[in-house]
Amino acid sequence: MPTFEYAPAPESRSVVDVAASYGLFIGGEFVQSEGGAPLKTVNPATEEVLAEVTEASAADVDAAVRAARTAYTRVWSRTSGADRGKYLYRIARIIQERAREFAVLETLDNGKPIRESRDVDIPLVAAHFFYHAGWADKLSYAALGEDPRPVGVVGQVIPWNFPLLMLAWKVAPALACGNTVVLKPAETTPLTALLFAEVCQQADLPPGVVNIVTGAGATGQALVDHPGVDKLAFTGSTAVGKMIARSIAGTRKTATLELGGKAANIVFDDAPIDQAVEGIVDGIFFNQGHVCCAGSRILVQENIAEELDRRLKRRLARLRVGDPMDKNTDVGAINSRVQLERIEEMVTVGEAEGAERWDSGCELPSSGFWFRPTVFSGVAQSHRIAQEEIFGPVVSVLTFRTPGEAVAKANNTPYGLSAGIWTEKGSRILWMADQLRAGVVWANTFNKFDPTSPFGGYKESGYGREGGRHGLAPYVRTSSPA
Amino acid sequence: MSTATDVDVTARARDILGVSRLTTTALTGWLHGLPGVDQVGCEARAAALSTRSVKTTSKAWAVDTAISMIDLTTLEGADTPGKVRGLAARALVPDPSDPTTPSPAAVCVYGDMVPFAREVLGHSTVRIAAVATAFPSGRASRAVKLADTRDAVANGADEVDMVIDRGAFLAGDYRQVFDEVAETKAACGEARLKVIMETGELVTYDNVRRASWLCMLAGADFIKTSTGKISPAATLPVTLVMLEAVRDWRELTGEQVGVKPAGGIRTSKDAIRYLVTVNEVAGEEWLDAHWFRFGASSLLNDLVLQRQRMRTGAYSGADYVADDAPSGY
Numbered sequence A: 001m002p003t004f005e006y007a008p009a010p011e012s013r014s015v016v017d018v019a020a021s022y023g024l025f026i027g028g029e030f031v032q033s034e035g036g037a038p039l040k041t042v043n044p045a046t047e048e049v050l051a052e053v054t055e056a057s058a059a060d061v062d063a064a065v066r067a068a069r070t071a072y073t074r075v076w077s078r079t080s081g082a083d084r085g086k087y088l089y090r091i092a093r094i095i096q097e098r099a100r101e102f103a104v105l106e107t108l109d110n111g112k113p114i115r116e117s118r119d120v121d122i123p124l125v126a127a128h129f130f131y132h133a134g135w136a137d138k139l140s141y142a143a144l145g146e147d148p149r150p151v152g153v154v155g156q157v158i159p160w161n162f163p164l165l166m167l168a169w170k171v172a173p174a175l176a177c178g179n180t181v182v183l184k185p186a187e188t189t190p191l192t193a194l195l196f197a198e199v200c201q202q203a204d205l206p207p208g209v210v211n212i213v214t215g216a217g218a219t220g221q222a223l224v225d226h227p228g229v230d231k232l233a234f235t236g237s238t239a240v241g242k243m244i245a246r247s248i249a250g251t252r253k254t255a256t257l258e259l260g261g262k263a264a265n266i267v268f269d270d271a272p273i274d275q276a277v278e279g280i281v282d283g284i285f286f287n288q289g290h291v292c293c294a295g296s297r298i299l300v301q302e303n304i305a306e307e308l309d310r311r312l313k314r315r316l317a318r319l320r321v322g323d324p325m326d327k328n329t330d331v332g333a334i335n336s337r338v339q340l341e342r343i344e345e346m347v348t349v350g351e352a353e354g355a356e357r358w359d360s361g362c363e364l365p366s367s368g369f370w371f372r373p374t375v376f377s378g379v380a381q382s383h384r385i386a387q388e389e390i391f392g393p394v395v396s397v398l399t400f401r402t403p404g405e406a407v408a409k410a411n412n413t414p415y416g417l418s419a420g421i422w423t424e425k426g427s428r429i430l431w432m433a434d435q436l437r438a439g440v441v442w443a444n445t446f447n448k449f450d451p452t453s454p455f456g457g458y459k460e461s462g463y464g465r466e467g468g469r470h471g472l473a474p475y476v477r478t479s480s481p482a
Numbered sequence B: 001m002s003t004a005t006d007v008d009v010t011a012r013a014r015d016i017l018g019v020s021r022l023t024t025t026a027l028t029g030w031l032h033g034l035p036g037v038d039q040v041g042c043e044a045r046a047a048a049l050s051t052r053s054v055k056t057t058s059k060a061w062a063v064d065t066a067i068s069m070i071d072l073t074t075l076e077g078a079d080t081p082g083k084v085r086g087l088a089a090r091a092l093v094p095d096p097s098d099p100t101t102p103s104p105a106a107v108c109v110y111g112d113m114v115p116f117a118r119e120v121l122g123h124s125t126v127r128i129a130a131v132a133t134a135f136p137s138g139r140a141s142r143a144v145k146l147a148d149t150r151d152a153v154a155n156g157a158d159e160v161d162m163v164i165d166r167g168a169f170l171a172g173d174y175r176q177v178f179d180e181v182a183e184t185k186a187a188c189g190e191a192r193l194k195v196i197m198e199t200g201e202l203v204t205y206d207n208v209r210r211a212s213w214l215c216m217l218a219g220a221d222f223i224k225t226s227t228g229k230i231s232p233a234a235t236l237p238v239t240l241v242m243l244e245a246v247r248d249w250r251e252l253t254g255e256q257v258g259v260k261p262a263g264g265i266r267t268s269k270d271a272i273r274y275l276v277t278v279n280e281v282a283g284e285e286w287l288d289a290h291w292f293r294f295g296a297s298s299l300l301n302d303l304v305l306q307r308q309r310m311r312t313g314a315y316s317g318a319d320y321v322a323d324d325a326p327s328g329y
Helices: A058-074 A081-097 A099-110 A114-135 A163-176 A191-202 A217-225 A238-248 A273-284 A302-316 A337-352 A403-411 A426-435 A470-475 B009-017 B024-031 B039-049 B056-068 B081-092 B111-121 B142-154 B166-170 B174-188 B205-217 B236-253 B268-282 B299-312
Strands: A024-026 A029-031 A037-043 A048-055 A153-157 A180-184 A210-212 A231-235 A254-258 A264-267 A297-301 A356-359 A374-377 A394-400 A418-422 A440-443 B070-073 B106-110 B127-131 B159-163 B192-196 B222-224 B258-260 B294-296
Touching: A024 A058, A024 A191, A037 A099, A048 A191, A058 A153, A058 A180, A058 A210, A058 A217, A081 A099, A081 A114, A081 A163, A081 A191, A099 A114, A099 A163, A099 A191, A114 A163, A153 A163, A153 A217, A163 A180, A163 A191, A163 A231, A163 A470, A180 A217, A191 A210, A217 A238, A231 A238, A231 A470, A238 A254, A264 A273, A264 A403, A273 A302, A273 A394, A273 A418, A273 B039, A297 A302, A297 A403, A302 A374, A302 A394, A337 A356, A337 A394, A394 A403, A403 A426, A418 A426, A426 A440, B009 B024, B009 B174, B009 B205, B024 B174, B024 B205, B039 B236, B039 B268, B056 B070, B056 B268, B056 B299, B070 B081, B070 B299, B081 B106, B081 B111, B106 B111, B111 B127, B111 B142, B127 B142, B142 B159, B142 B174, B159 B174, B166 B174, B166 B205, B174 B192, B174 B205, B205 B222, B205 B236, B222 B236, B236 B258, B236 B268, B268 B299, B294 B299
Parallel strands: A153 A180, A153 A231, A180 A210, A231 A254, A264 A297, A264 A418, A297 A394, A374 A394, A418 A440, B070 B106, B070 B294, B106 B127, B127 B159, B159 B192, B192 B222, B222 B258
Antiparallel strands: A024 A029, A024 A210, A037 A048, A356 A374
């Protein structure tokens, strides 16, 4: 029997130049912290320390907010839309030029496969800047309301699952609308944000328009609580989102929150079955399942449940799990030990609840944080693994009998970020999309993103939209409602 | 591995469909009950498989495997005994500068050219495939098509590449397509039958899937994309759909059927993408010239060039690849 083993095809890391330590990016320059502690960032695939960054103190956050305020009042709020657009186009082009560098650095710091950072994350980052560059001088025509003006200084806190992409989702619309920002990247993935700071310098962006303060929870809290911040934008867990909402209650600050999810990926018996299997893979094993809108619950029509189970497992056995820098890797490393422990805990819970656990049995590297693609079948709505976000490569399979039951089960969750429908029947897609309480509904596809399409949640998945015309609204004030 | 030749193919088809009479209605119900193919998703999957990076030892293996899977083809009105002899000689010695180069699986010619190929190939491992059944259009009476087939086999063809009646398929006359494949199979005797669906004329992936299952039901040993006379010829998404079909067919019946993309595959990079797709969709059981072929003429040149490059570390050029039969196919 012949075997077609792909030889290792590692992407070269020579394209990136990681410094031993990093300061904070405040007022257009890298500065040393006032009293902040050092924080190590590791490559989750090897546990090698990549660099030391700074855990910004409250004083650092204050300096960053003041720099953002100065830049706002003196420069950016007076810069014409056309000129703001020029800066954004320039940033977009630089990101495209340095795409390989960003992709490699993202993979090193995050653990996601180079195939994804190269083909998905970084191209989407550039697309977001290009898209919002186009809006910068057309805000009056975006039907946002009369005389749209910037909000002011925006505090932005982003997660570790798509570090640079979440930065782009936050920074691009804020800048297009004339705001200045203080952004805190996640503590485990600060490096691409710091490289982005270099891009801001390279693009001659006026100092203070973008400020980047690295750190963990305390830094984020200092930013949220800072009285000089006019608006907050957060992507992350529902628990932290609730804390932010509590923190700003009674203040003049507004917030957009993009939180967790427990999306249903619904497969009808007339689905294009081979593509549905691919859609399930894209839905839950893309980015190791570290995706807020991941299709973590498969709802399959009972009459094809066995067939789908067989096809899915056969497909998962072919997933290539391992070195994220290898161009042929499909599933990379779990981002941190903390997250790995959380996934392991939830899988133990799933087994204890009586669901049937299966994994691909693939070999895993000896160092780093890894978890095999895992399927739970025989899952009930009342199981924790059907209710709580696992944020890892673990999917729960439930069954349904009728379209009405599929809708009821899909909506029976505190979340409402996304959903997927697999059927060849167009009328059913439209009916389902109308019934599903989810911000994004994909039909015969999953986890597809585009800067022109608004993204955001229902219920505990948060509020506000990012992307598209809708994503501009939280970043402007108007004289009258739209 | 059992084959369809030793059983009554119509009786077996009735059994698989669970019907007492094999009518077009019964076939329609069965074929139209197959899961649909989502065009966007199918093409996205093929594109994702195309990003696999095959290097060093695995590339060397893939290049040799691809060479061994080629049906080295000339199918022109202007084919002469001299050209066919040259093509056959090339199949025996694909690269005179390196005798370790494997031979292609077969040469593929018109039926009347088989004896000239045989003169050169004799009892070598290189098979002779002949196109038949009023290739490439398939527009002739059943009697003519079967006579064409018998003639090719009588001339010594080891394999027959037939075309389906696309008109009948598109008109929904599935029983006619079934019968024609089954009768051609019977006329082949010991020769293996490859069935060309001319996917460029079937257009949709749903049609490709249905035609694949229909041909397998009727006893095809191989399902093949194209004649090479119609554009588009083989594409990766079409081949992906066919590989899913043979994989699922084996799961249903236990029988393995081969797949042959033909036309338009010209570079080593293309060939390796196909092998990756075979590996990840059908499985490594298909990574053998008995179960997977490339219908191509110029592909061999590029594979030989890559092989020379890997041996010497430098690219040579077309003038360093011996080519007896330059052709556009």
